[in-house]
Amino acid sequence: MRAQAKRVSHEEEEESAFVSMTDMTVGFLFIMMILLAFFASQIMDQDAVSRDAYDQVVTERDEWRSLAEDLETRVVHLESQITDLRRERDALIEERDRLTHDLASARADIEDLNREVQSLKDRIDDLLQQLQRLQVQIVEKDREIQRLEEELERLQQVDPLEAYLARVAQERRDILRRLRDAILADFPELEVELSEESDALRFQGEGLFESGRSTLTPAREAIVARLAERLDEVLPCFTLGGASEFSENCNPGFVMVEAVQIEGHTDSVGSDRFNRTLSAARANTTFFAMTGSTPGIMEHRNLKQQPVLSVAAYGPDRPVTTNETREGRATNRRIDLRFIMVTPQDTNGIEAIREALRSIEETSE
Known part of the structure; x- marks a missing residue:
């Protein structure tokens, strides 16, 4: 761009010098023509010059005229060149201005890009720091x-005995829920619920017996009879004996019932002798009502070939809530149907249960 500017400036200087020289030449010729005219006007006959002198002057005049014409032609040509050069110069100036503007715009873009590059570099540094933290x-x-996988692996290495006892507890809960739901389906108004430990069904004393009495009314005898029927339907899969119907479909965990205790409980009102006698009488009444309505229930045996159905009386010794309120005493006056499961001490005991139940399955086949 600078080279173009210098070239244009040099051409302008040459053009200016040429114009000045041309003007001087034309002026000189003009002066000569005036002088010649003046001398011609002063010629008198008495001052006539020779033909040779005249011819020489004419010749010089013609030469100067030809030279003036040549100079005029040259001036016209040069003026045309000057006009073309000025147009080219103007075009170059316009191009220079455009390029100057483009250069300024490009520099501004470079500054913007540099700022953007710096911003991106800062962003990259921030991302690198985040990546390091992550x-x-x-x-x-x-x-x-x-660590958790190692702990999980350790926990998954469950002791076979612990796993079996967990299945026993779960199966007992399932049996009690089945019995409870069946009884409530038959007698919706009856107050019966699972114990906190999920090992017994609880019937409030007033639910089966009138207060202070150990005899069953006909309506409550029907409840006990239906309870015996439902229990007789459940036990065959979890017991031995002639009534056993064990199969892996109904008892895949190979669990076994040790005892089903009919437990009598009272509140703390009254003498200890009276309460114990009353609780035993109620438990025995329930026992005989169940065995009387469903005699086959005594055919269900445990691993020791003992009948699983049994009786226990605790009087006021095992309350489940306070005896200080009327509601608490009503809750403590109850009959519990408690399921006690066979709980082996080691894997050999588990295998013994499996063999006993399998023998029942093989016999039935």
Whole structure:
């Protein structure tokens, strides 16, 4: 761009010098023509010059005229060149201005891009720092995952005995729920619920017996008879004996009932002798009502070939709530149907239960 500017400036200087020289030449010729005219006007006959002198002057005049014409032609040509050069110069100036503007715009773009590049570099630095922090967190999480996986692996290595006892507890809860739901379906108004330990069904004393009495009314005898029927339907899959109907479909965990105790309980009102006698009488009344309505219930045997149905009386010794309120005493006056399951001490005991139940299955086949 600078080279173009210098070239244009040099051409302008040459053009100016040429114009000045041309003007001087034309002026000189003009002066000569005036002088010649003046001398011609002063010629007198007495001052006539020779033909040679005249011819020489004419010749010089013609030469100067030809030279003036040549100079005029040259001036016209040069003026045309000057006009063309000025147009080219103007075009170059316009191009220079455009390029100058483009250069300024490009420099502004470069500054913007430099700022954007710097911003991106700052963003990259921030992302790198975040990546480093995340990498540290990932390493920590990997360690935590490894620790938890090791703990999970350790927990998954369950002791066979613990696993079996867990199945026993779950199966007992399922049996009690089935009995409770069946009884409530038959007698919706009856107050019966699972114990906190999910090992017994609880019937409030007034639910089966009138207060202070150990005899069953006909309506309550029907409740006990239906309870015996439902129990007789459940026990065959979890007991031995002639009534056993064990199969892996109904008892896949190979669990066994040790005893089903009919427990009598009272509140703390009255003498200890009276309450114990009353609780025993109520438990025995329930026992005989169940065995009387469903005699086959005594055919269900445990691993020791003992009848699983039995009786226990605790009087006021095992309250489930306070005896200080009327509602609490009513809750403590109850009959519990408690399921006691066979709980082996080791894996050999588990295998003994499996063999006993399998023998029943093989016999039935």
